[in-house]
Amino acid sequence: MRIKKNKKKYVTANLPPGTMAYKGEKLSTITATEIVNYSKDEHHRLQSNRIEDAFNLKGNNQVTWININGLNNVSDIETLGVHYDLHPLTLEDIVNTGQRPKIEEFENYIFVVFKMLFIKNDDELHYEHMSLILGSDYVLTFQEADGDVFGDVRERLSTAKGRIRSQGSDYLMYSLLDAIVDNYFTVIEVFGDQVEELESLIFQSKEAGDDTPQDIQKLKQEILKMRRSIYPLREVINRMEKIESSLIEQKTHSYLRDLYDHIIQVNESVDLYREMIWSLMDMYMTIISNKMNEIMKVLTIIATIFIPLTFIAGIYGMNFQNMPELSTENGYFVLLGIMFLLFLLMLLYFRRKGWL
Structure with missing residues (x-):
């Protein structure tokens, strides 16, 4: 669909040379x-x-x-x-x-x-x-x-x-x-x-x-x-x-x-x-572009941190019966500890690189 714009009408006043015609906006009743x-x-x-x-x-x-x-x-x-x-x-x-x-x-x-x-x-x-x-x-x-x-x-x-x-x-x-x-x-x-x-x-x-x-x-x-x-x-x-x-x-x-x-x-x-x-x-x-880059950097770091955590959670979220870790008594807490350790290690790595 094409949007129609209101076209401005241009009027050419073809007056004889020497014709006095005031075109300003400042009007005065007296001289x-x-x-x-x-x-x-x-x-x-x-x-x-x-x-x-x-x-x-x-x-x-x-x-x-x-x-x-x-x-x-x-x-x-x-x-x-x-x-x-x-x-x-x-x-x-x-x-x-x-x-x-x-x-x-x-x-x-x-x-x-x-x-x-x-x-x-x-x-x-x-x-x-x-x-x-x-x-x-x-x-x-x-x-x-x-x-x-x-x-x-x-x-x-x-x-x-x-x-x-x-x-x-x-x-x-x-x-x-x-x-x-x-x-x-x-x-x-x-x-x-x-x-x-x-x-x-x-x-x-x-x-x-x-x-x-x-x-x-x-x-x-x-x-x-x-x-x-x-x-x-x-x-x-x-x-x-x-x-x-x-x-x-x-x-x-x-x-x-x-x-x-x-x-x-x-x-x-x-x-x-x-x-x-x-x-x-x-x-x-x-300046606006630099602001956006800072925001994107933070979001990228957050996404990077959660990628391995999401990967681990995805693996142990599968409904297979022959998964030895599922029968371990403290497997849930061990897995949470591993995920938390990965989180800390990645934060330390990002800080050492100067990205945080």
Whole structure:
């Protein structure tokens, strides 16, 4: 009998190029807009639910950072795209959560797609699709929902700490990407602790339970997903560092080179833990096999001990009349003594061989 499996239906949406279609799961009823406008001597921050509030800041000789939360509100994003003259394919990639990290250079802006990874209070790893647009005096960031890793950047902007307020929009772009990559280290550290904890659990075989293979498989899926999100950013930053564009000043390239070194280090850590996870299952199966071998050894020894005893009992269990030992007065006790002596001799032999 052949078991029929429920086949998953795959639907291909053959939409025209440039069609905005959000496919994520993080839905927001409003488009939360955060507007930060700053210069070396001034700083203004506004939070609004109206995308139009960001329009009057364009071309004010200051740097403007507009952060949009809620990619499912495609009409608002399209309105912002019209105002900043964004290409339709750019708008399509902004709301396409399946888009891999990449960088594209247009005439008046640079478009970057990446994944933001962060740990929330539930100690679970969260992935968020993000897009960044660098203009001459503005930076636009688009994220799926509330929550990001830009708290330190906001603090530096509000307190004028560091050089960020005295630099242009390209340095703001670098600062945001640097915050993303730095948080990768935190995520990798948390993930590494989970791998090492599971590794210790496997070695302590008494505590390793039946759900250990599922835990290993879950970590394996997580590291593969993490690698797909982080690894392409290496090429993105490398290409960004080599771009000859008026939007990126020459002095900013030095910071981008340092950022490239950081993402290389992150990728190396991901590959290291990936190899460790792949070896965890082999390690677990080896320990389980060793346990089974120990059990089989004990059972084999027990069976070996009882083979001669069973042989003797079988012989004297036959119903023949001409068996001299059956008429002996103490034959029963003598036979039990011989069987017990064989038992002791075999135990001593097994112990001398180191099998017990």
